[in-house]
Amino acid sequence: MAPQMAELFVALLHHPVLDRRERVIASAITSLDIHDLARSALTYGVRTAYVVHPVPEQRAFASTVIDHWITGQGRVLDARRQRALRLIEVVADLDEAIDDATLRAGARPLLVLTSARTNEGLAYDVLRQRIEGEGAPVMLLFGTGFGLAPALAQRADVVLSALRGPTDYNHLSVRAASAIILDRLRGR
């Protein structure tokens, strides 16, 4: 990576998110989300990937998944997973993620909302150019469940356009959507 490239962070948020009926809930952490996010993050040069949950027991679960691979039995099984999971930080809320990223990058990150509902958001090549320039750090916000609740979505500085293929359907999993967005912003 060129040293002047803007630092990239991601946050996987579990509260407040929407359920299928658009009610505000906290979703459960999925261990496969942590693994997939870690591997995508390391592949695309993300500095730190935050797994965000307000419930201490859920954060403890996430830490157990990560510790298994970093210091526990998983370590000897697969060094590649270990390396990826070192990028994960488990935090209680978005502010904690922002504070940590600010400390690491030396500047507050631009908060970029990703959403399947936004048709007129920022184009990917525009954000890509910003990341490749000497811009401020960037944090991509990903919602679990059926997407981030408005209260959190409104905190974003900019909104990325929804991913679209040639059909009218775009209900990708957060594992798929986060991977595609990282590839669009950082893929070779």
Place this chain on the structure above:
Amino acid sequence: MAPQMAELFVALLHHPVLDRRERVIASAITSLDIHDLARSALTYGVRTAYVVHPVPEQRAFASTVIDHWITGQGRVLDARRQRALRLIEVVADLDEAIDDATLRAGARPLLVLTSARTNEGLAYDVLRQRIEGEGAPVMLLFGTGFGLAPALAQRADVVLSALRGPTDYNHLSVRAASAIILDRLRGR
């Protein structure tokens, strides 16, 4: 979709694949793989997505996951999952997938291997142009575990370049890699 666009198929293969020590194994079907593949496939205009496993009990498991959402209790919970899962066909081997795709598309599909190990494969924009033209149907082959075993990989007509970001790491999950590749070939 323009009617002249080449038909696109995907196959998620569980045998013969490699484990972490490069031994040839059959991997277990993961229900989240089926869901993610279905949602990515529908988003990017895939005609049919094949879940391929030689073991009848594993195929029965996959069918149970799908039936739950298409005719069972999941149907009323989430019509969007139902719509995506209709694209999935569970088959015993690659030949069965090829025969079915040939029947649907009216011509044998070009077999395109995806691999994290290939640095000098076909470029994505070249395959994209082929798909957008009036070419023959295309079937993308995705291996679970640590990738397709050589015996199966050798059956491919062409090999796509490995996905890369700005780092030396590219151990993406098959859920992430398949989503990114579909986006590169069919994303808007």
